[in-house]
Amino acid sequence: MKILVAEHSGFCYGVKRAVKILDDLVLAQEKIHTLGPIIHNDQVTKYYEDQGVKIIKELSEMHASETSEIGVVIRSHGAPKSVYDEAEQKGLKIYDATCPYVKKIQNKVSTYASKGYNIIIVGNAFHPEVIGINGWCDYQAVIIDHIDQVDLLELSARPICVVAQTTFNMKKWDEISDALKARYSDISIYNTICLATEQRQNACLELAKKVDYMIVVGGKHSSNTIKLAEICSKYVPTTHIETKDDLNGDELIGKKVVGITAGASTPDWIIQSVILKIENEGEVFF
Ligand code: SF4
CATH class of the missing domain: 3.40.1010.20 (4-hydroxy-3-methylbut-2-enyl diphosphate reductase, catalytic domain)
Structure with missing residues (x-):
């Protein structure tokens, strides 16, 4: 046969990179928490648990006594800016495994939001990556995932920046971005879909x-x-x-x-x- x-x-590039960061830390016998599971795979989660890696949902779950000795890994989906701010405030060591493609989107929305643009994220509002991206523009983004929502948008009279969740469906993205282009003239559209899928x-x-x-x-x-x-x-x-x-x-x-x-x-x-x-x-x- x-x-x-x-x-x-x-694994795609971003997940491979995140797992390697965690593996290196485990190998170096660092005490580590991950903010959410590093990947959604029961066998992998169990493996890291056995290596002493704990999954937390929020930094607030950590006791003050732990913050100086335990590092936190941010997974490939990324995290909102508030997580980095909180970590700095608490003196926590962050190991940032955000996928560079996701980081690029976070930087983009942050830059455009600071210039006063409306931000639209095309993606699933409940997905951690989208929540994270929104957290880089003060949670001011409008999140849509269907062409029918374009006509219902009520945006202020400012220019618009549009990005996509990296795993969003390409066909649906084309429909939505075409509809946005047809409705708005002062609009910068960035197809940030990752081709890994x-x-x-x-x-x-x-x-x-x-x-x-x-x-x-x-x-x-x-x-x-x-x-x-x-x-x-x-x-x-x-x-x-x-x-x-x-x-x-x-x-x-x-x-x-x-x-x-x-x-x-x-x-x-x-x-x-x-x-x-x-x-x-x-x-x-x-
Ligand atoms: S953006 Fe692409 S490469 Fe990065 S984690 Fe997502 S699917 Fe993987």
């Missing part, structure tokens, strides 16, 4: 066309992993597993070429353990 792994499987989806689609079975590795509730499984299953029988233990092998009997892809929060060691299981127990499968 041949095993092919899709390009762009697993699209690249991962395109690569898995291409691979699904070439194999006779696809294995998608990632959290059962991870929406981007579910989406990958949906895409693959249009072309070829597909299974969605969380770890190697979910693979019983029956599904691989008689398969000649098996493709593997993984969601954005699946670490490489989980992908490798799936490959190893197929390779080592191959004789059971075919």
Whole structure:
């Protein structure tokens, strides 16, 4: 049996970078909290918990006695400016793992807001990345995620700056930004969508066309992993597993070429353990 792994499987650049920052701190035996889980993957969260890393929701959860000895990692989604201000006030050490692409958006809204622009963020108002970006323009941004909302906007007569959540759907973005352009003339629109998701989806689609079975590795509730499984299953029988233990092998009997892809929060060691299981127990499968 041949095993092919899709390009762009697993962690994107920003998540890889954030995990590396945390790994280096763990290795250096620093006492560390993360502001929210570093990634949404139960196995990874459990691993870091075992290494003594604690997840906190807010800096206020830390006792005054802890602030001098425990560092806090900000994950790739970023955080509002108020978090940095609070950390400075408390003398807390921050390790900033905000993805540079997200940081760029935060800087953009901060600059434009200070020049008096209206800020529009196209994205999900409840997503931590969007909440973080809004926190760099004093929470004054208007957040929309549907073209129908464009006509309902009531903005002051100031120029407008528009940015997107990095994982926003490109088609919906095009619709919304076209509608904004049609309604407003004094408007600066920045497509800040990151291509990592699209690249991962395109690569898995291409691979699904070439194999006779696809294995998608990632959290059962991870929406981007579910989406990958949906895409693959249009072309070829597909299974969605969380770890190697979910693979019983029956599904691989008689398969000649098996493709593997993984969601954005699946670490490489989980992908490798799936490959190893197929390779080592191959004789059971075919
Ligand atoms: S902006 Fe792109 S590279 Fe950065 S964390 Fe988000 S998806 Fe990953």
